[in-house]
Amino acid sequence: MIEAIELTKWYGRSTAVDGATFTASPGRVTGFLGLxxxxxxxxxxxxxxxxxxxxxxxxxxxxxxxxxxxxxQRVGAVVEQGIANPGQTARAHLRTHAILSGGSARRIDAVLETVGLTDAATQHTVGYSLGMRQRLSLATALLTEPPILVLDEPANGLDPEGIAWMRGLLRKHADNGGTVLISSHLLAELAQLVDDVVVIAAGKVVSNGPLAEFTAGAEPHVRVRGRDPQRLWAALEAAGAGLESTDGVAIDVYGLAAAQIGEVAFAAEVPVWELTPHVPDLEQVFLSLVAPASAHPSQQEETAR
Amino acid sequence: MIAVVTSELYRFATIRSVWISVIVVMVAAYAVSWFGAPFWGLVVGMGTFAITANVVGSQFAHRTVVLTYLARPHRLIVLAGQIVASALVGALVALVSSLGITDEPGLIVDGLIAVPLIAVFSAALATIVRRPLWLILGFVGWLIIAEGAIGQLDYPLPLTTFLQAISGEPDALVYFGLWTAGALALAVALSRRDVTD
Structure with missing residues (x-):
């Protein structure tokens, strides 16, 4: 179990983190999202x-x-991209960490195989690609078989195959009772993985809860286009729908299902050209949450450092 | 702390540039030792300083210190481990490279105290500065300008006292020990600094 309780960090007059409170629980993957x-x-x-x-x-x-x-042995972490001394081989890097962490050197071959670096184990890491270094970071985190994983942008540098592999690895870890706290800007990837979501914006946690609740709070809508937009608008308005349009042609309809909209359009004798249900995804909800809170967040943290 | 010392020694042994540097310094110091102990002391002292600054400082430069602190969050224990490992490597470099000095056994004993001490001095400075290149260039600049050109190696400054110590001056060894203790005290005071990008 990971708990942040009113966690705050000031750098001089700047506040990098302001009263962050959340938990990451065993058996669940918690996504930590922020710009x-x-x-x-x-x-x-x-x-x-x-x-x-x-x-x-x-x-x-x-x-x-x-x-x-x-x-x-309790926590495996990836906190920066591909940490390794370029003059060491992957195997020597892992052995150094095994000595430090009290892990078993016998695990080294296993984790190298898990992350797909067996063939490159005796190469100096100076010749590694970013993806290979990131795999080595994951191997380091997994070396002691820790029940808790804290991963900051672990997918950076991984190819799509590597990202899919990592997703499976983390899902399995959580399904086996492990705790995973992962930050990533690859929201589409996270959406397929996380159980819970914590959103931080300008140093404050603005949302915290299960993924299902996170996206359920945003209203789905149906985009409709027809031959006579004005008549269609009037008919849908009369049917009690909430309506939005940015171009006067496509209408975003809230409060009615696609079938109901089709019926209304039919009754109004407006041929329908498009009828597309839109379910809000993680990215849309995330952006709607962070946009107002993040006026100049990167500037703020840069200043803080 | 044993785990930290062991991992540090393993790092010394497995980073290519480091073990090559250790061999180069030992061979060079051995070679110049035929011209006299002071030459040996200068080479072995500066070499050990640079090797230690590189090993300890590069952990900050390459960010591997993050992994060290994650495995061993008590930073004073990490610092102590780095100090012990650096001193052991310094002693090894001094011992092996001094094999050519046969006529001044007393100087070898002084060297076997002073060289590990300069390794400790360097390790302490490396944890303070956190950038090995800045540290080595800064130290060379300090040596040439402050202690050499201005001080004429007459004042009890770090390198001057080190060179005097390996030439058999006991007072100088005390002064250099005090410089090392001062650097260590500052390293301890700054050891809890945040690890940011």
Whole structure:
């Protein structure tokens, strides 16, 4: 279980994270979403003891990270892209981490195989692509078989096949009772993976809950186009629908199902050219949430640093 | 702390540029030792400083320190482990490279104290500066301008006292020990700094 309680970080007069409160529970994948500079990375680093909170608490299994008995055996983390010394081979990098974390060196071959780096294990990482380095980061995080994973943009640099592989890996981890907290800007990918969503904007958590509730709050609509838009508009308005149009031709209809709209158009004798149901996806809901809160978020965090 | 020391030593042994540097410094110091202990001390001292600054500082430059802090969140233990590992490597470099010095055994003993001490000094500075290139260039600049051109190697400044220490001046060893203790104290005070990009 990961808990952020009123987590706050000030840099001088700037506030990078402002009272962030959320949890990531075992058996679930929690997506941590925010625009660049919204405070995601700062929050994750506070959870992992890399940045000291100005206020509030970051707890892993009920205690601060630095008070965990064997932290690397409880939490696997990817916090930056492809961390490795370029003069070390992947195998030496993992062995260094195994010594540090108290992990078993016998796991090294297994994790290298899991992330698909077996053939490159004896190569110096200076020759690795970004995707390979990112796979090595994941291997490092998985080395000690930790029940909790904290991943900051782990899909960066991965190809579509790698992203699909990672999605399966994380889903399996959560299904086996593990806790996954993942931040990513690839919202379409996250939508296929996460159970819960935490949205942060300008340092504040603006939404927090199950994915189903997150998207259920946004109203679906049907886009309709017909030969006579004005007549169609009037007929739909008379039927009690909520209407929007940006170009005067396509009408976004709220409150009526596609079949009902078809009936109304038929009764009004307007031939229908298009009738497309739109279910709000994660990206649309996310953008609607963060837009008002994020006037100049990246500027704010840059200034903070 | 044993795990940190072991991992640091493993890092020394498995980073290509580091073990090549260790060999180069040992061979170079061994070679110049035939011209006298002060030459040996200068090469082995500067070489050890640069190697340690590179190993410890590059953990910040390449961000691997993040993994170290995730595995071992108590930063003073990490610092202590880095210090011990650096001192051990410094002692090894001093011992192996001093094999050519046969007529001044007392200087070897001084060197075996002073060289690990300069490794500790360097490791402490590397955790403060966090950028190995800046540290090495800054130290070279300091040596040439401040201690050499201005100080004429007459004042009890870090490198001056180090060179005097390996030449057998006990007071200088004390002064250099104090410089090292000062650097360590600052490194301890700054050890809890946030790890940001």
């Amino acid at each position: 660049n500079g919204s405070g995601k990375t700062t929050t994750l680093r506070m959870l992992l003891g890399l940045i000291r909170p100005s206020r509030g608490q970051a707890l892993i299994d009920g205690v601060p990270y630095r008070k965990l008995k064997h932290p690397a």
